[in-house]
Amino acid sequence: MIWRVLLSLLVAFIQVLAIAALTNTNDFTSLKALKDTWGNYPPNWIGSDPCGDVWDGITCKNDRVVSITLASIDLSGQLSSDIAGLTELQTLDLSYNKRMTGPLPPQIGNVNKLSSLILVGCGFFGPIPGSIGSLQQLRYLSLNSNNFIGSIPPSIGNLTNLYWLDLADNKLTGTIPVSDGTSPGLDMLVNTKHFHFGKNQLSGVIPPQLFHSNLTLIHLLLENNQLTGRIPSTIGLVDKLEVVRLDRNLLSGPVPPNLNNLVSVQELYLSNNALTGSLPNLTGMNLLNYVDMSNNSFDATDIPPWFSSLMSLTSLIMENTGIQGPIPVSLFSLFQLQTVTLKNNRINGTLNIGSTYSNQLQIIDLQNNFIEAFTQRAGFSVQIILVGNPICNEGGTESYCSLPQPSSNSYSTPPQNCVPSTCSSETVSSPTCKCAYPYSGTLVFRAPSFSNFRNATIFASLESKLMVTFRSNSLPVDSVSLSNPTRNTDNYLSLDLQVFPSGLDFFNRTAITGIGFTLSNQTFKPPPEFGPFVFEGRSYPHFQVMGSNKSSNTGVIIGAAVGGTVLFLLLVLAGVYAIRQRRRADTADRMNDPFALWDTNTTSGSVPQLKGVKAFKFEELKRITNNFSETNGIGSGGYGRVYRGTLANGQLVAIKRAVQGSMQGGLEFKTEIELLSRVHHKNVVSLVGFCFDHGEQMLVYEFIANGTLSDSISGKTGIRLDWMRRLRIAHGAAKGLQYLHDEADPPIIHRDIKSNNILLDERLTAKVADFGLSKLMGDSERGHVTTQVKGTMGYLDPEYYMTQQLTEKSDVYSFGILLLELLTARLPIENGKHIVREVRSVMDTSKNMYNLQGILDPAVASGMSAKSVEMFVDLALRCVQELGSNRPSMSEVVKEIENTMEIAGINPNAESAPTSSTYEDANKDGKHPYSNENMFAYSGAYPADSKGFEPK
Template sequence: MDLLLLDKRINWSLRLMNPGCWVFLLVLLIQVLVISAETDPQDAAALNSLASLWENTPSNWIGSDPCGNNWVGISCTNSRVISITLSSLGLIGTLSGDIQSLNELQALDLSYNKGLNGGIPASIGSLSKLVNLILVGCSFSGKIPPEIGNLARLVFLSLNSNSFTGSIPETVGNLSKLYWLDMADNKLTGTIPVSDGNKPGLDLLTHCKHFHFGVNQLSGTIPSKLFNSDMRLIHVLFDNNNLMGSIPRTLGLVKPLEVLRLDSNSLSGPVPSNINNLTKVAELHLANNRLTGPLPNLSGMTALSFVDMSNNSFDASDVPPWFSTLPSLTSLYLEYLKIEGQLPSALFSFPPLQTAKLRGNQFNGTLDIGTDYSSSLELIDLRDNDISQITLGGGGFDKGIILVGNPICNQGGTDLRYCKISQQSTPAYSTPQNCVPIPCPSDENLSPNCHCAYPYTGTLYFRSPSFSGLGNVTIYQILEDALKSSLLKQVPVDSVSLQNPFVDPDNNLAITLQVFPGAKDRFNEIDVYTLGFILSNQTFKPPSLFGPYYFIGEGYSAVRVMAPSSKSNRQNVIIGASVGGAALAFLLTGFVFVIRRRRKTRKVEGKSQSIASWGRTKSSSSVPLLKGARSFTFEELRKCTNNFSEANDIGNGSYGKVYRGILGDGQLVAVKRAQQGSTQGGLEFNTEIELLSRVHHKNLVTLAGFCNDQGEQMLVYEYVPNGTLKESLSGKSGIRLDWKRRLRVALGAARGLAYLHELADPPIVHRDIKSTNILLDDHLNAKVSDFGLSKPLGDDAKGYVTTQVKGTMGYLDPEYYMTQQLTEKSDVYSFGVLLLEIITAKKPLERGRYIVRELRVMMDKRKDLYGLHELLDPAIGLGTTLGGFEKYVDLAIKCVEESSNDRPAMSEVVKEIENIMQLAGINPNADSASASLSCIGSRSSPLHHPYGNEGCFDYSGGQPPSELEPK
């Protein structure tokens, strides 16, 4: 019977049925569908939804049973969809949130479908079993959703060559099983995320081997914390971004590293000397930066084959000795680096050497190629140097030498061919035909074996090849053989062809690849997505000399259409599916609607309950924007503080008192209870809740919740056991702060402020930085607190906001006081005063004496400790070496400059304190918590001061000394 006629008769019958029959038929049809179909109903509905949103779906995507009908690109196990691989099939559309229903999915590869656009739905985070997520070379855009960090089993994450914007989600740091991480060639901005105790970051990916982030718009510094000795990274690619600052020394700890690309950024400062410890690095790219200091010593990097440090600002230097000690060197690029002296002939004797580009230096004397020069040597480019003579080897070197702009050419040298630039470029390689060519139809190509066919085509991009001689035919033949051997294992392939190798603007080696079908003129759909998957999933491993790569495939429009399933028992299933599918979809839609309706209702009810305690008389404008802060009732807080007992009173101020409390789950908290008539008004109360509920940093106090019930206003914070910095400086807390501990406190407070100024969105000015608002936890980590006066700066292009002056006298920025224009530099001034208070333990303003003026009057840079002995706190450790003290004072003075334009940014303050700590023999990146574990590990009370052994905070390493380890 014709299916269309059958559908019409069924529809006519349905109109005559009563509601009871409708229900009966619906249940019956669902049962028929479930029994006859091989696909789980939930998965079937999700795939049919995706199919309805896409154009150019595979030809056999018909019916409603993807597993039973063997849909192209869909793999199933026990009726559940476990894999979707649809590479290079010309799909057009978006990736909808319905993908979340495929909760058994393990692999998703939609690469090389340029018609796929829009964003990645946040619901992708529901695919808890996903192992491979590959979306290479599509047109996806928008921000990468942070929910991607929920994919705990993810091993392969490749999102390169799209148009993603925004920052790298810090939640990627949760993907502890990740092996391959590629977000290159997008439009990503922002900084490189690292963990800080409250949030994850890339430094936690200790099992990951590939960091590919090149060709984006990343900014800021490369954090020191990004690298550590536990990491297994072999590829670190951050080229072609906007990164600034110095190369972190911690990079030298990543011993497995093989490829390092930091070229084409704005990196500055010297190259860390310990980079010489990376003995496995084969490709080193540092070109096109602003690096300074001495030309780095690479003598220990014996695996180096490709070195490019051109276009930097290194100090003038003689020819480095490592020119004669790198046995694997194929390519040496050192252009415009002020290197002088005579080139050693040993440089050209390394058998692998192919290219030496040394233009724009000050090499002088005689260019001596030597008698045992490399047979692979193709080019020596010494333009614009001071070469006055040339000596060729015994056989006469007849390859490329360019000496234009040297005295030997300016004086009319004897061999003018060295003084000309050849106009002939290296001929582009093209795989030759192995037979007599035959004519092909205009829309087909001739394979190397002289078969006319439709090839699968794309471009291979090698990010760091170890060779530079692009005319070497043997190299491409090796690649051809490797490609054909790998592809033949899964796809019927006649031959592969490589064409037109060239170096692209991003310094990648680009090669056009054509794969020709075997025994037919075109590939079918399965062949196409299999080829795409092999290349997108990095199943093909190129010969080692080609290094890391990525592939961008073209759409394959000549695909051979798949024949429909030939199973004879499938007709009844299709009939049942055509009728029952609509009913099932209707039922599922209704079910989803009900569930979402319930969730929405619960969410509204929950929100209503959370703000019920604000009281009916409050206007909606007085309710703060809640982002995670918990609402407590008065009774809850009364109970957890033992009725606000005096025994739990741990502080007080103009706003009221602070009480220690223990919540029902055992969490220690500090409850700040505003007294009636407090100077802290409702605006400050709301401000602190709103700001602290959306900023998270280990050096900022954490807000646990609030209470606005029964006429009471209370804020609930994490409990910080060692009180305020002021209490420790005054001796009230019993904690002795020596010089090293004070530096750690200063660094922690600076990092917290830098986060507020530069990473919070919008930026936040604290407005009340002082020693009573710096808390010390049980490991002496500083935590900035009290945000009641804080002010977001918004998006004002002027960088300031005009506001009523607020703050504490003695710490207050005079410029802000006079102009009422608030900027981040107002906090910098207050922090400068705090730095002076840290070393003197004196109140900033007392009996008319102002600490800033006192220090400036007394300071004498010709004397030891700048002659400030009388001002300094004796507990700081006078009589011992105070490493970096003078630089510390210089920094404090810069922070309290009268003009805000003369003050440093907080990020610069952080860097300077880190430098000072190193002068004091302290590792600024060592975790204070790990430094004190040996002191508190055996104590049962969380409130015990961890200073039974004074040595616990005095060492500078990341692990405690053996004699302090817990027994």
């Protein structure tokens, strides 16, 4: 009785295990492929169930992977095209892994549900792929602090949901893209709040079209580039701007007078340009905290009154700007003023601070001016620098006549009412005086509104906000420490950050990736005076550190638990093994007789007819082929032999007989028959029947008299194909393929379109043949199928090859190669050169027939209409676009070929010629078209290291 209960419990537990592995197969395949290209991935990435086993950094919804967050774990390798297989992925964060390098694959554009793409502080290089513009759900795009080159893709303008765009600190060149009616641009990003493009090599003018009143932009950061020309006046239309950084460029001309329309701006940086004209009037910009217009070539002018009218001003930086005259005492009474730097100007008179100066005032730097006197007050603690003024040129010994010694901003988070611990060399005493291994990095604030770095209160507010954010996101953080505030050479504020663990003395990977993501995706919102920030995280090396508070009792308990678990799992595994063996036996039985479940109510015995497809007995096919004699053989290939036969009703058929070693499994053979039985179209080869008898697999097709298009193009059949006939063949093949995509139920992707798989009947009507590699598209698979790559060299879609995602557009690519083959009579690859590259290398759209006369097939070149050739080439090149989304559908291809035929004077709806004999030298040598060795050949999986087929 007890054993029965235990057995029942064991069976129940096994059933639970059977349904627990929830990870989608395609998602696991893609994750494993990514894992195989990465180093130092989390050690718990084992098994085949990332969702059920909760792999570190992987978040799932039901059985689908929706998030990958792997910040600061010292991940290495490249981001391969396998990422495109994660079709439900919404978040990808690989930030702060310096050893993640290589280009960003174009297939990233296929991850259609991606809302956050965050690769901050890695080592990625190469151009940013334009396919990013396909990610319509994207809200956060952070590619900053890498080594990306090239221009900003205009396609980013298509990202209508984008909120955050950060491309700063790369090596981007070129101009800022804007829309022109035919291509998108950044001016279309009306919902984007952040343009962060600083520290690149962008050039050209800032396009006026970039700005308009519909923009909701709040941060415009273009500092430290090579931008030229004027500041466009249209910037005054973006009334929601809060931070404007145009400093460290090559901008010239006057500042637009409507700049003071930007009444929400708090930080304004125009320094280090070549601006001229009058100093801009900023009256009315009452929220302005920080102003820096240094090192420009403004006209000489008296100190403007608006200096003293900016009631929120903390920092006034106006070095070398041509201002002159005395400084009004009212300037120093602004109650938030902290820094005044007016070096290298023509300020004169007496410096008078007044009696009501700001209690936050820290420094007044007036070096190299013409100040003659200073009214100094008792107890005055503000640092004054007057070196290079007349007041100091007569041997003055006052403190303001010497340069101050550099002082370190020694702020550091103080202990929280405790005595700091003495820790080992690797651990650090936290603010709560506990020794631990902190996660560290640098917070960089790109436009802080303050300049007083000695104010402990403001940094305490930052620490408090960090802790609130970490705890609200359930992260195991005990405390944070800030130190060493510094204004760096980019005029950014940098702060060292240490984050200390709670409970243990080290973080695990889940905690590190959570903290990193909180900082990388801007979940943390600093106090407003800090402005926009970026975090530069460091890899965390302490995951394997064991804490010191482990007791022997804990070890005993763990040992006992592990032992019991192992014993129980052995029982479970035994049960699972037995169940799997039974299932395998059942599966083997089904595969041996895959037709057993079909309807047996047919005249042909246990295997039925399907939609006109007959099940033949082996003896019947043996009889009509004269025992499969050599005289009836009409071709051979890797699959087997092809024989001609005549059915009892007089119909000629071609019988494709598989040889041992090339036969499919029974279920695969059954699936192919079910597929072919659904296909009925005049431009598709019809399946007459099949044989699954006596251990044989045979397919019986209608007999197609003139064999393959490849043989006709090459001249093997003796049929001359002129331009008119080639257009008709292209039209027929396109209609056959359109039928498979749009009208077959369910739709079919052929997967191996090539000239060997287009057959020509007695009227030279094109028929699509050989469905050995085809894939059905069920309702749940509309859009793409992730599958092992199969096809034929030269015709294979590079996007499919890279992503393993098969779509109808993969057939369109192959069809485009077929069109170029029809045009040139060249193989897709000759002498290591791809036909697409060859066409593009000589193509000149400004010349007649696009200058392609030299590579056209001489057999048809003389009879071609120039316009029809140009239309044909345009269509072919559209079909072989790099991105499938840019290729036409087959229905569009059919219409375009019909338009081309009309231009060439051909009626698309007219019947083909009566027979092929109307063409000179038809079948001159009597050689049968099926003798081509490649006919009906099975094209296997393409090797992963194959090269040379991808057009450039």
